[in-house]
Amino acid sequence: MFKNLTDFSYTRNDKEAAGFYFMHLLINFILGAIVGGLVSIDSATYDESFESGLRVGAYVAVLYCLVISFLILVRKRLYKNPLYIILALLSPLAAVFLGSLLGLIIPAFMTTRENISEETPTA
Numbered sequence: 001m002f003k004n005l006t007d008f009s010y011t012r013n014d015k016e017a018a019g020f021y022f023m024h025l026l027i028n029f030i031l032g033a034i035v036g037g038l039v040s041i042d043s044a045t046y047d048e049s050f051e052s053g054l055r056v057g058a059y060v061a062v063l064y065c066l067v068i069s070f071l072i073l074v075r076k077r078l079y080k081n082p083l084y085i086i087l088a089l090l091s092p093l094a095a096v097f098l099g100s101l102l103g104l105i106i107p108a109f110m111t112t113r114e115n116i117s118e119e120t121p122t123a
Contacts, residue, residue, distance in 0.1 A: 008068075008075035012111045021108035028064045028100040032057035058099060065103035066092040072107055077116040084110065 001019035004010040012020060036053030043049030069088035078084035087106050095103025 032060040061100040065095040
């Protein structure tokens with residue numbers, strides 16, 4: 001379930017895609033907490049530090065979903081299909097609304113798709 005988490009060209013089954021989703025969700029939460037905490041150190045009050053940490057954590061979620069989506073897009077060569085490009089662009093858009101909870105569903109789905117081969121058909 002949790003194998004090949006950093007191999008973005010690996011074709012996963014549904015169970016492995018769920019493992020991919022949960023592990024990258026955890027990584028994103030930890031990364032957002034660390035970056036948010038580092039940014040909010042300089043804040044004067046608790047409320048100000050909480051707000052700045054929350055804001056930075058949201059930016060981290062959007063950026064993380066964008067990077068993961070495009071890593072999968074390139075490694076699986078899915079960029080040859082425009083629908084997958086649209087899906088990859090929808091991932092950070094979904095992360096804007098519900099964070100990585102929603103934004104990582106699309107990359108997890110994309111990992112279940114077969115790789116598009118480099119071979120070009122000959123006539």
